[in-house]
Amino acid sequence: MKILVTGGAGYIGSEITKLLLKAGHEVVVLDNLSHGFVENVPKGAELIVGDMRDRKKAKQALAGVNCVIHMAGLIVVPESVKDPIKYCDNNVLRTVSFLVAMNDAGCKKIIFSSSACVYGTSDKLPIKEDAPLRPDNPYGATKASTEAFLQAFHACFGFDVTILRYFNPYGPGRMHEPITHAIPNFIKAALAQKPLPLYWKGEQIRDFIYIEDLAQAHIDVLNLSGFNIFNLGSETGIKIKDVVDLIFEILGYRVPIADLGERKGDVHANYAASDRLKKAVGWQPKVDLREGLRRTIDYYKSQPKS
Numbered sequence: 001m002k003i004l005v006t007g008g009a010g011y012i013g014s015e016i017t018k019l020l021l022k023a024g025h026e027v028v029v030l031d032n033l034s035h036g037f038v039e040n041v042p043k044g045a046e047l048i049v050g051d052m053r054d055r056k057k058a059k060q061a062l063a064g065v066n067c068v069i070h071m072a073g074l075i076v077v078p079e080s081v082k083d084p085i086k087y088c089d090n091n092v093l094r095t096v097s098f099l100v101a102m103n104d105a106g107c108k109k110i111i112f113s114s115s116a117c118v119y120g121t122s123d124k125l126p127i128k129e130d131a132p133l134r135p136d137n138p139y140g141a142t143k144a145s146t147e148a149f150l151q152a153f154h155a156c157f158g159f160d161v162t163i164l165r166y167f168n169p170y171g172p173g174r175m176h177e178p179i180t181h182a183i184p185n186f187i188k189a190a191l192a193q194k195p196l197p198l199y200w201k202g203e204q205i206r207d208f209i210y211i212e213d214l215a216q217a218h219i220d221v222l223n224l225s226g227f228n229i230f231n232l233g234s235e236t237g238i239k240i241k242d243v244v245d246l247i248f249e250i251l252g253y254r255v256p257i258a259d260l261g262e263r264k265g266d267v268h269a270n271y272a273a274s275d276r277l278k279k280a281v282g283w284q285p286k287v288d289l290r291e292g293l294r295r296t297i298d299y300y301k302s303q304p305k306s
């Protein structure tokens with residue numbers, strides 16, 4: 001298949017591109033490099049530098065493409081709380097513009113990187129796909145809005161749509177600075193023997209999914225048609241403070257904790273029920289948290305100190 005990965009110069013998009021190439025697909029990456037890196041794009045993929053709103057670039061990127069894996073977006077929750085318009089413009093309006101370009105090009109198959117943020121604070125755990133969408137922050141609202149547009153493009157134009165709602169991806173790979181994800185920040189602080197930054201005293205519960213397992217799901221759903229929504233998580237909720245303890249255990253030493261208090265827009269607890277995805281395509285996460293953390297620590301040890 002010829003596949004276009006938007007945002008393929010980013011952290012997760014580049015991992016998906018790597019797996020797609022390995023599986024023998026032809027891959028084009030469209031990325032405006034606002035937060036991605038040319039060096040992230042695996043050899044063998046064609047990189048087109050451009051914004052998803054740029055109709056000329058979109059047309060060029062979509063030539064002969066059978067399926068789009070749509071990863072491009074802004075991802076920082078606190079920034080979205082400060083500037084919702086920026087997030088709505090980039091993640092929703094530019095995506096809709098890109099969907100119109102897809103329709104014009106006759107490419108009507110899309111896999112979309114959504115987020116557990118669409119659920120906000122859920123009444124029931126684990127969260128199932130039919131839980132109500134009540135985003136707690138503008139970033140989550142952009143994902144819920146995009147999902148609604150995808151539903152509309154399925155209904156009006158016959159798009160085949162698969163929505164993957166990621167829980168908390170982690171693992172090796174280059175992210176843009178400043179890094180806002182918890183695990184890399186914990187590891188970087190611990191490796192530098194600095195206080196480890198912790199919100200909510202680490203009482204929040206999250207579901208961490210290893211990047212390779214997450215990326216593999218995009219390959220597994222490639223042949224689906226119609227309109228599908230799947231959670232993508234490990235199905236294990238763990239307190240952040242227990243993740244911190246696991247990191248200390250793997251490292252063999254502890255560093256002090258820097259208590260950062262509470263933070264707007266954060267959800268207290270979420271973890272996924274992912275059995276719908278498992279049943280549909282046989283996807284299974286392979287890397288457990290201890291092994292994934294070990295690999296992530298090795299990755300950050302191998303990086304030049306920033």
Ligand SMILES: NC(=O)c1ccc[n+]([C@@H]2O[C@H](COP(=O)([O-])OP(=O)(O)OC[C@H]3O[C@@H](n4cnc5c(N)ncnc54)[C@H](O)[C@@H]3O)[C@@H](O)[C@H]2O)c1
Nearest residue numbers: 007009010011012032034035036051052072073113115166
């Ligand atoms: N990382 C997570 O924890 C997480 C969780 C849930 C969902 N997601 C979703 O997965 C996707 C990828 O996330 P990531 O962690 O790899 O982020 P990332 O910032 O590393 O990658 C996003 C890429 O999109 C590009 N981009 C942004 N706006 C663009 C635009 N208008 N036109 C073209 N390119 C544009 C950036 O340059 C970047 O390379 C995002 O849509 C994100 O919302 C990520």
